[in-house]
Amino acid sequence: MFSIAGKTLDSRFLIGTALYDSPEIMQQSIEASGAQIITVSLRRQSAGGSDNQEFWQFLQSFQQDNRYLLPNTAGCHNAKEAILTAQMARELFKTNWVKLEVIGDDYTLQPDPFQLVEAAKELIQQGFEVFPYCTDDLILCEKLLEVGCNILMPWGAPIGTGKGLMNPYALTLLRERFANVPLIVDAGIGKPSHAAQAMELGFDGVLLNTAVAKAQDSIKMAKAFKHGIEAGRLAYEAGLMQEQQKAHASTPVVGQPFWHFEE
């Protein structure tokens, strides 16, 4: 069990809804993932958008049985845009949750830390529960907490790269320094082993999209990530052994046969 934003969830897997080969594969992948939080976005409707109608209906049916939408502010490049997008998302999706993205660089999709903090501060004052997509910078994370964020979502690597945890040291430090803050690794995860690694570090959850959507078999990959996240969490709870420099035989030395003692 895991608590975030006042909800108690079974799954620590947050999954995106974009980039799947078809709406059917998206829905089946989400089902296979066991995720109880999915990310959504807002855009203009294109002409003849029957897919949008189907997506809307899916979103209505998803929000049952302790499952939730997490609207994002993808594409926003400053606080003003992000605040308006969040307000519009709250109006449409009837949730005060927002995955706050304020992009500072289009090549890396790295968040703009200054605009992010400014937007987070304003949105929290307006009653939002802000899930900030941020870097692993310790001071940025401190500032986000200072303005009222209850959750942090540092990147593992740039969005869509699949490079995994680029800076495990920084992520470990965040876990140590913010022991009681829900921490979600968001973005850059490429393999279930990356997700397991994040969970072994003590992160509370993982948010990803591309690694499942762009797998050859998205449904199977969703299951693989589900198991990877569960395995990593179990390992964290079980307590990992300490690394050693010197080898230690695991088979007992006592009772070895005589030929082991011959020169």
Place this chain on the structure above:
Amino acid sequence: MNIVFNGKMFELNTTCTLADVLSDHRYTNGVPVEQAVVAVNQTLIHKSDYQTRVLQDGDQIEMLTAVVGG
């Protein structure tokens, strides 16, 4: 009078409310109002205000709907 609706310019010959244009498929591409959210001049307009919001020359309207996202 001209308005810009989702990036396209339209000419209005009569006084219109926001509700008027949101019920017209030429603007909305058939998106039902309940599945959309609207901002005028970068300010969110609540559904309860659609009927009373009279459009002005140069108003920029954004009508957004739910899409997939990561």
